[in-house]
Amino acid sequence: xxxxxxxxxxxxxxxxxxxxxxxxxxxxxxxxxxxxxxxxxxxxxxxxxxxxxxxxxxxxxxxxxxxxxxxxxxxxxxxxxxxxxxxxxxxxxxxxxxxxxxxxxxxxxxxxxxxxxxxxxxxxxxxxxxxxxxxxxxxxxxxxxxxxxxxxxxxxxxxxxxxxxxxxxxxxxxxxxxxxxxxxxxxxxxxxxxxxxxxxxxxxxxxxxxxxxxxxxxxxxxxxxxxxxxxxxxxxxxxxxxxxxxxxxxxxxxxxxxxxxxxxxxxxxxxxxxxxxxxxxxxxxxxxxxxxxxxxxxxxxxxxxxxxxxxx
Amino acid sequence: xxxxxxxxxxxxxxxxxxxxxxxxxxxxxxxxxxxxxxxxxxxxxxxxxxxxxxxxxxxxxxxxxxxxxxxxxxxxxxxxxxxxxxxxxxxxxxxxxxxxxxxxxxxxxxxxxxxxxxxxxxxxxxxxxxxxxxxxxxxxxxxxxxxxxxxxxxxxxxxxxxxxxxxxxxxxxxxxxxxxxxxxxxxxxxxxxxxxxxxxxxxxxxxxxxxxxxxxxxxxxxxxxxxxxxxxxxxxxxxxxxxxxxxxxxxxxxxxxxxxxxxxxxxxxxxxxxxxxxxxxxxxxxxxxxxxxxxxxxxxxxxxxxxxxxxxxxxxxxxxxxxxxxxxxxxxxxxxxxxxxxxxxxxxxxxxxxxxxxxxxxxxxxxxxxxxxxxxxxxxxxxxxxxxxxxxxxxxxxxxxxxxxxxxxxxxxxxxxxxxxxxxxxxxxxxxxxxxxxxxxxxxxxxxxxxxxxxxxxxxxxxxxxxxxxxxxxxxxxxxxxxxxxxxxxxxxx
Numbered sequence: 001x002x003x004x005x006x007x008x009x010x011x012x013x014x015x016x017x018x019x020x021x022x023x024x025x026x027x028x029x030x031x032x033x034x035x036x037x038x039x040x041x042x043x044x045x046x047x048x049x050x051x052x053x054x055x056x057x058x059x060x061x062x063x064x065x066x067x068x069x070x071x072x073x074x075x076x077x078x079x080x081x082x083x084x085x086x087x088x089x090x091x092x093x094x095x096x097x098x099x100x101x102x103x104x105x106x107x108x109x110x111x112x113x114x115x116x117x118x119x120x121x122x123x124x125x126x127x128x129x130x131x132x133x134x135x136x137x138x139x140x141x142x143x144x145x146x147x148x149x150x151x152x153x154x155x156x157x158x159x160x161x162x163x164x165x166x167x168x169x170x171x172x173x174x175x176x177x178x179x180x181x182x183x184x185x186x187x188x189x190x191x192x193x194x195x196x197x198x199x200x201x202x203x204x205x206x207x208x209x210x211x212x213x214x215x216x217x218x219x220x221x222x223x224x225x226x227x228x229x230x231x232x233x234x235x236x237x238x239x240x241x242x243x244x245x246x247x248x249x250x251x252x253x254x255x256x257x258x259x260x261x262x263x264x265x266x267x268x269x270x271x272x273x274x275x276x277x278x279x280x281x282x283x284x285x286x287x288x289x290x291x292x293x294x295x296x297x298x299x300x301x302x303x304x305x306x307x308x309x310x311x312x
Numbered sequence: 313x314x315x316x317x318x319x320x321x322x323x324x325x326x327x328x329x330x331x332x333x334x335x336x337x338x339x340x341x342x343x344x345x346x347x348x349x350x351x352x353x354x355x356x357x358x359x360x361x362x363x364x365x366x367x368x369x370x371x372x373x374x375x376x377x378x379x380x381x382x383x384x385x386x387x388x389x390x391x392x393x394x395x396x397x398x399x400x401x402x403x404x405x406x407x408x409x410x411x412x413x414x415x416x417x418x419x420x421x422x423x424x425x426x427x428x429x430x431x432x433x434x435x436x437x438x439x440x441x442x443x444x445x446x447x448x449x450x451x452x453x454x455x456x457x458x459x460x461x462x463x464x465x466x467x468x469x470x471x472x473x474x475x476x477x478x479x480x481x482x483x484x485x486x487x488x489x490x491x492x493x494x495x496x497x498x499x500x501x502x503x504x505x506x507x508x509x510x511x512x513x514x515x516x517x518x519x520x521x522x523x524x525x526x527x528x529x530x531x532x533x534x535x536x537x538x539x540x541x542x543x544x545x546x547x548x549x550x551x552x553x554x555x556x557x558x559x560x561x562x563x564x565x566x567x568x569x570x571x572x573x574x575x576x577x578x579x580x581x582x583x584x585x586x587x588x589x590x591x592x593x594x595x596x597x598x599x600x601x602x603x604x605x606x607x608x609x610x611x612x613x614x615x616x617x618x619x620x621x622x623x624x625x626x627x628x629x630x631x632x633x634x635x636x637x638x639x640x641x642x643x644x645x646x647x648x649x650x651x652x653x654x655x656x657x658x659x660x661x662x663x664x665x666x667x668x669x670x671x672x673x674x675x676x677x678x679x680x681x682x683x684x685x686x687x688x689x690x691x692x693x694x695x696x697x698x699x700x701x702x703x704x705x706x707x708x709x710x711x712x713x714x715x716x717x718x719x720x721x722x723x724x725x726x727x728x729x730x731x732x733x734x735x736x737x738x739x740x741x742x743x744x745x746x747x748x749x750x751x752x753x754x755x756x757x758x759x760x761x762x763x764x765x766x767x768x769x770x771x772x773x774x775x776x777x778x779x780x781x782x783x784x785x786x787x788x789x790x791x792x793x794x795x796x797x798x799x800x801x802x803x804x805x806x
Contacts, residue, residue: 003594004583093386094559097572105384112383153596248597303596308585311598 003304006157006245008095010299013161015088016107020138021169022052022081026071027131028196033064035189044190050176051169051197052079068127069119081134085111100148106141110134159241160299163234168292170221170231171285173197178218179282191217198229218281219273231288235261235268238295246303253306257298264291336747336754341486343756344409344746355412355804362520363407368752375406375749378512387508389562389792403797404509405748406516409759409779410524413806419482419490419763420773422673425663427478427765430497430650432666434474437649438464448665449658450682452733457655459498459648461611463618467635469644470543471769476642477536477606478765479503479778482673484744491674493741493760495659497651498643499608502778503764504566505798507532507573510776513800525805529776532764533573536606539768540574543640544603551600552576553593555584555607557625567608577602581609586629589636604640605630611645642768653736654680654702676741681732690737691728694721697737699728714740743788746799748781758782759799760790775803 025048033041045067049058054070057077061067072081089111096104114134122130149155177186177194186194191212195201198221207224208216224230239261246254267288276284338346345356352360363371379401382388388399411419436443437454438461444451454460479500481493510529514521537552544550556567558580571578583593584602592599607614613623615631633639649655657678660671679686679697690697694713701709711724728735745756763777779799780790790796 001596002577002579002583003596004580006596090559093564096386096565096568097578101385104386108386109384246596248595250598253598306594308587308592308594308599312587 001153001157001246003306005095005098005154007300007304008091009098009154009157010161012088012091012095012107013158014165015084015091016138016141017162017165018079018169019081019084019088020135020142021166022071022079022084023131023135023138024199025051025197026068026081027128027135028193030064030068030128030131032189032193032196040187040189044193047176047186047190048197051173053172054079065119065123068123073117073119082114085114098154100144102144102148103141106137106144110137110141113137153245153247156241156244159237160245163237163241164292164296166229167231167234167238168289170198170229170234171289171292174218174221175282175285178214179285186214188212200227200229203227215273215277218277223268223271223273232268235265239265242299249303253302253310257295257302260291260295260298264288264295267291336756338756340745340756340758341742342484342488342744344744344759355410358520358524359408359410359517362517363754371406371749371754372752374516378404378406378516381512382508385508387504387565389565402505402792403783404505404512405757405781405783405797405799406513407747407749407754408513408517408800408802409746409761410802410804411761411777413804415490416775416803418672419761420775422490422492422671423478423480423763423765423773424771425667425669425672426480426492426495426659427475427767427771429659429663429666430478430495431472431474431767433662434644434647434650435469435472436666438467438474438646443662443665446665448661449655453654454649457649457652459611459646459652461646463631463635464644464646470545470640471767473543473767474644475647475650476539476543476644476767478767479762480765482761482763483676483741485676486742488744489674490761491676492659493676494653494656495651496762497647499610500762500764501563501566501608502762502780502798503532504569506764506776506778506801507569509778509798509800521802524802526802527775527805529774532774532776533570535766535772535774536570537574537576539766539770539772540604540606540642542768542770543642545637550603552604552606553579553584553602555579555581555605555609557581557609557613561608563608570606581625581627584627584630586627586633589629589633589638591627591630591633591639602639604642606642611648614641614645652702653700654682657736676738679737681728681735681737686737687728687732690735691725694725696739698740699724699735699737702734702736712740741788743782743790746779746781748783748799750783750785755785757785758788758790761801777801777803 029044029048036044041064045061045064049055049067049071052071054077057074058067058070061070070077070080074080075083077083089107092099092104092107117130145158191214192201195204195217200221204217204220207220220227220230222231225232225236227233242258242261271284336346338348338350345353345360347353382401382404388401433443443449444454475497477500479496479502481496482490483493485491506529540552541550552574553576554567554571556564556578558564568578577593579593585592585594591602591605593602609625612620614626615628616623616626617628618631630639634641656675657680660675663669663671679690681687681690690699694711697713699711699713711720713721743758743760746759747754748757750757759779759781761777761779763773766772779801781797781799782788782790782795783797784795787795
């Protein structure tokens with residue numbers, strides 16, 4: 001596979017994952033608002049903003065209208081939903097011939113649908129509805145991605161992008177809820193919302209009943225091996241995908257990135273929640289994020305931007 | 313009467329018995345659907361019948377469906393007018409343009425003959441230059457052309473096919489015969505629209521399509537692949553790539569489309585590198601050799617070491633790899649000398665010279681001011697002719713005689729006398745019209761016809777074409793950048 005193509009697939013997938021995550025956070029937030037006081041709602045919005053790394057752009061936001069607008073449409077905010085979708089689509093356009101018609105058309109339609117919409121147009125009646133519908137479209141996109149593309153090298157680059165992005169998003173999400181920087185301590189309802197932010201409410205209840213305990217929630221979102229939005233699940237997918245990409249690359253070229261992924265897997269496989277909850281969670285999450293960035297850099301050096309002299 | 317009822321009545325007028333083309337004005341010398349007496353030509357009968365049963369709002373709905381389909385597929389070009397680039401679709405007209413089997417047979421024969429002669433000419437010019445020694449074409453026209461590539465001298469290309477993909481523009485003259493308006497021998501585009509139009513228009517008229525026996529064109533990508541493969545010196549495991557300037561090029565959709573349909577790699581200049589005169593792509597698994605490049609980049613930009621050094625689209629060292637025979641490039645470089653405005657006038661003579669045949673398809677009558685007899689004719693008839701400067705394009709350096717003032721004509725005559733070699737003249741050409749669905753009604757619009765000819769080991773023409781249509785009433789400009797659209801073209805089996 002062309003290195004440039006691998007790069008575009010990887011970024012397309014990262015942006016799609018980011019867009020889906022953003023959409024879900026806004027949908028859940030807007031739907032849960034009616035159960036909250038103004039102060040609770042504001043604190044909750046602040047956590048959403050922190051989870052999406054949009055603090056700088058949302059510092060003057062006061063009401064839900066502002067938050068929704070900044071997180072969805074604000075051009076200056078690089079993590080705004082519309083920008084993530086546009087970036088995903090721009091990358092897809094670069095590798096149009098590598099994608100199936102279904103994948104391209106789903107993504108293209110998704111962008112074309114949101115692109116002309118303004119905050120005022122959706123704010124009049126039930127704004128959460130739009131985000132729910134977009135979320136459904138994103139699930140459909142994921143479905144056709146899995147069912148219409150061959151699960152070859154390109155698909156594994158999509159997997160790498162998706163799960164490297166997801167691992168980092170989970171880290172930030174937990175940091176926003178458990179970290180020292182939070183505006184107000186979360187209450188029961190906030191833990192429920194956290195699970196919904198991660199599509200984890202029903203799976204969590206099945207595993208641990210509806211008794212919502214912060215430690216158990218953190219453990220579930222970090223270390224559950226079967227839940228697809230847990231850190232561990234994503235790290236496993238990254239490790240697996242790395243063995244499938246660049247099938248013809250010499251072992252020496254694979255070594256660096258595979259070693260980094262193995263180290264991350266060990267950190268997750270042997271993590272203990274009771275060791276972390278005594279104040280060790282924030283540095284642990286920072287370390288995980290750092291390791292994800294190292295894997296990204298090493299992936300580039302091995303497969304995307306290597307010099308000709310290293311292989312001839 | 314209530315206002316609401318009035319508005320409803322206006323919104324949905326009753327379809328009239330004579331259908332959608334009640335106000336169809338026949339003005340052009342030749343209309344594709346209607347004969348001069350207003351009767352429907354036989355090969356349009358089935359379509360006309362179907363149209364008569366469709367109310368305008370149903371046509372409108374199908375037109376919308378076509379446009380939406382293009383938008384969703386991303387068949388768009390980008391207009392960089394303001395800070396925000398907008399994406400537009402090239403309008404596709406719902407109503408197909410129909411070509412009879414007999415007409416097509418002649419077009420096919422004529423174009424094969426023409427590309428054959430042009431390729432022989434290119435081989436000659438870059439080889440022995442017999443055609444120049446025999447005085448068929450003046451030397452200054454070749455060696456003075458900015459499309460002449462000295463670097464191509466004495467370089468043999470596979471099967472003598474310099475032009476592997478050609479798109480020739482045909483129009484109907486006033487007698488209804490197809491004539492060639494120009495040849496595009498460098499990097500012709502539009503074939504993806506031929507295929508995409510078919511895809512949507514066939515869906516709009518499925519029953520008529522089946523009944524009329526329209527010939528298939530879907531095998532074009534396979535034929536292109538076969539043509540490209542035939543250029544490689546060895547026939548197994550040939551590695552082919554389509555070279556595009558990138559996603560910002562207006563024809564990017566086509567480049568990606570063809571690569572996908574052929575199942576070959578789409579590459580940009582930055583994906584390729586040359587080492588020891590061998591071309592490689594940079595892949596995740598290492599470097600991979602490339603044998604044939606279907607390039608959609610102009611000569612000037614293909615290799616900054618040989619041609620324009622400021623080009624970032626090309627590949628340094630590509631031309632030397634080509635000269636060394638390690639990679640094949642389609643179309644070959646330097647084909648532009650055979651499609652400029654002055655050489656065009658010589659094509660009928662080239663056909664006679666190389667093939668000893670009469671041209672099947674005529675040119676539009678062209679007067680070369682460099683020839684004394686023509687010069688005096690041109691100067692005497694400036695009020696009826698279109699005069700073009702050879703080196704210019706896009707309407708620059710042009711005099712449209714019938715629309716020019718006396719003073720403008722006199723001034724232009726001075727220019728022609730001062731540098732006759734730089735000018736050619738043609739009678740004003742009236743393109744034929746075809747029924748086109750515009751703003752809810754069917755009206756005549758001017759059309760041309762661009763079939764695509766492939767030449768490698770074999771010469772192949774897929775029975776179809778891009779029909780370009782000038783959507784503005786009365787306009788003769790079919791270019792997509794200036795308000796042109798396109799139509800599906802149905803070539804009938806018999």
